Amino acid sequence: MAERVEGFNFEQRHGKKRVRVARVWKTKEGKHYVVEWRVSISLLSDCVNSYLRDDNSDIVATDTMKNTVYAKAKECSEILSVENFAIELAKHFISFYRQVTTAVVNIVEKPWERIIMDGQPHMHGFKLGSERHTVEAIVKKSGALQLTSGVEGLSVLKTTKSGFEGFIRDKYTALPETRERMLATEVTGLWRYSYESLSSVPQKPLYFMERYDDVKRVLLETFFGPPNVGVYSPSVQSTLYQMARTTLNRFPDIDCVQLKMPNIHFLPVNISNTGGQIVKFNDDVYLPTDEPHGSIQATLSRFWSKM
């Protein structure tokens, strides 16, 4: 949203980043639910006078934005998905302030999972899982919506059914071709929902929580293949594409999927000394590494998607 000021193009936004809030809900039977969110808000608003004329009369203070996170968390008397909370917050900013034209709310949910003890779900005990659920809700004054959910830190590894062959060989190429290697990555995924207005969002409070679990399941099933036989991966690229394609085919209300899948290398270990070979690699002993890593990402969207 650029505007012209003093003969320049000018774009601005302001907000509060990384506001941390936890919310607990308790049923009459004593079962507790907890979420922990890291909320970032960014407002596009008509407040150019604060930049140009030392006039803050159109500024929503970022401190007020922070307080609003806690006030809205308090107001949510029933458990709700992180998507619905993001939409509620954004809706507040665009409807409460005449100056605000667009609200952008990003939230990362910390993966607190209910503890199971002796096969029994604990009433109020939780442990931290690994991957994080993310959301971005962009809401305009008109009620137009862009809703993108995601997962980050989804670390996965398979010990076989992966290879890499037929790539370009030149004077700098040393990598042998293989049909047997480890495949490890940390998936970052984003998927954009097709709901393009506040009024079209499904009303069920836990709809997007279920979707998140379902999308994750599809991503994992496609990566690993069936439990007993797996599925062969000819490259990270091919597996990534299958994961994105299956997601779009399975979920009609998702228009666009972006996946980032770094290729995290496990190097074969071979060690020799003058006396001979100490360790000979036989698809068994590896050197795990973080860096350098391959970087592979792609976005797949339906023809009519705007992303």
Ligand SMILES: O=c1[nH]c(=O)c2[nH]c(=O)[nH]c2[nH]1
């Ligand atoms: O699946 C892979 N894709 C690549 O692009 C690549 N490049 C590389 O060195 N190893 C691999 N593996």
